[in-house]
Amino acid sequence: VDRDAATFAEFYEGARDDCLRVVLTSVRDRQAAEDMVAEAFTRAWASWRTVSRHPAPRAWVVRTALNAHASWWQRYRREVALADPGESLTGAPGAEGLAERTDTELMPGGQLMAAVLRLPLRQRQVIALRLFLDFDTAQTSRVLGIAPGTVTAHLARAITTLRDQFCQLDHEESRR
Amino acid sequence: MNDNDLLTAVKEDFAAVRMDVPSQVIMRAGTSRRRRRRAQGLATIALTAAGLGLAIATLTPGVSAGNARLAAWTVTRQPDGAVAVTIRQLQDIPGLQQQLNADGVPTVVYDDVTPVPGCLDVQDTSLLEAMVSLAPDAGRAVDADYFVIHPAAIPAGTTVHIDVMPPGSNPPDIGVGQAFPSGTAIAVGFGLKPALDAPSIFLSLVYTSGSC
Numbered sequence: 001v002d003r004d005a006a007t008f009a010e011f012y013e014g015a016r017d018d019c020l021r022v023v024l025t026s027v028r029d030r031q032a033a034e035d036m037v038a039e040a041f042t043r044a045w046a047s048w049r050t051v052s053r054h055p056a057p058r059a060w061v062v063r064t065a066l067n068a069h070a071s072w073w074q075r076y077r078r079e080v081a082l083a084d085p086g087e088s089l090t091g092a093p094g095a096e097g098l099a100e101r102t103d104t105e106l107m108p109g110g111q112l113m114a115a116v117l118r119l120p121l122r123q124r125q126v127i128a129l130r131l132f133l134d135f136d137t138a139q140t141s142r143v144l145g146i147a148p149g150t151v152t153a154h155l156a157r158a159i160t161t162l163r164d165q166f167c168q169l170d171h172e173e174s175r176r
Numbered sequence: 177m178n179d180n181d182l183l184t185a186v187k188e189d190f191a192a193v194r195m196d197v198p199s200q201v202i203m204r205a206g207t208s209r210r211r212r213r214r215a216q217g218l219a220t221i222a223l224t225a226a227g228l229g230l231a232i233a234t235l236t237p238g239v240s241a242g243n244a245r246l247a248a249w250t251v252t253r254q255p256d257g258a259v260a261v262t263i264r265q266l267q268d269i270p271g272l273q274q275q276l277n278a279d280g281v282p283t284v285v286y287d288d289v290t291p292v293p294g295c296l297d298v299q300d301t302s303l304l305e306a307m308v309s310l311a312p313d314a315g316r317a318v319d320a321d322y323f324v325i326h327p328a329a330i331p332a333g334t335t336v337h338i339d340v341m342p343p344g345s346n347p348p349d350i351g352v353g354q355a356f357p358s359g360t361a362i363a364v365g366f367g368l369k370p371a372l373d374a375p376s377i378f379l380s381l382v383y384t385s386g387s388c
Contacts, residue, residue: 009199016195038197045206112189131187145296
């Protein structure tokens with residue numbers, strides 16, 4: 001048990017911040033993201049013997065975080081009740097429904113983080129998986145259920161947008 | 177500035193996002209959860225043992241085709257080929273999966289939302305609507321979830337995913353075609369309106385693959 005506790009504590013210390021960042025990038029609500037990630041790690045410890053053998057335990061935590069939180073689900077469901085059923089066919093149903101409640105003022109971080117949170121859902125997801133879980137194109141493709149070429153395209157679009165933002169910020173800085 | 181420099185700058189911008197909950201708090205909560213689960217298991221065993229004295233039928237964790245009415249779950253193949261499923265308790269999940277597959281429903285049943293990275297969800301809600309009938313509210317049992325799967329409507333190359341979650345772990349009322357956030361991907365499926373004290377259930381359709 002002590003050994004399990006030690007390996008879990010080590011995993012938690014190494015993974016918690018990145019998992020929170022991935023979930024935050026998806027849900028864009030700091031408090032909800034923290035609650036979701038804490039709940040997911042709780043579940044991971046409750047089933048640690050299984051989770052520790054998972055090929056990608058960080059991805060397990062992220063997915064569980066997004067699955068498990070009832071209150072977030074209820075809020076999500078209320079806000080994106082699929083009034084337009086076509087949204088579900090895009091692979092990102094209701095993604096933009098969350099945009100209105102993105103409250104970057106309550107979040108730490110700077111302008112680039114705010115720029116990431118303004119990206120469309122898929123671009124945010126691709127960027128987050130690349131940045132915080134070090135997923136390559138193939139892994140991201142499998143997790144998101146989209147073609148590798150689509151992952152590359154989303155990543156390229158996201159980087160272009162962020163680069164524009166960065167140049168703009170840089171320009172504003174130099175004018176001051 | 178190249179792409180890597182830009183991504184590094186973005187990453188640094190997220191550096192202030194930190195999870196402050198100590199591992200001890202998480203582990204205490206996880207240990208309590210494990211204890212509760214164990215206690216529930218023991219309580220179930222005790223109840224089952226008590227039931228032995230009353231009726232053998234009540235012992236069956238899961239049954240097919242109209243056997244004991246108080247089983248944890250019941251799978252009934254109907255004359256038109258549809259398969260009716262009633263779930264009362266989270267018991268013998270592998271048995272439920274086995275029974276559904278035996279009745280012609282390619283199914284994987286998950287206990288407590290086991291994440292499966294790499295599963296591709298079928299996004300076409302019309303396929304889901306054709307595949308499942310949900311019980312109307314009126315006249316539903318208060319202690320069981322009920323739905324009907326139509327095997328003929330399951331597209332070739334797909335598998336039904338059933339997530340069975342403990343009572344109360346899910347929102348109470350998810351309708352046809354609602355979105356379900358499955359980690360970094362989005363699954364589309366049916367969240368059943370769970371009966372009082374019955375498990376929460378989410379049904380979706382995924383493309384069959386090695387991991388799904």
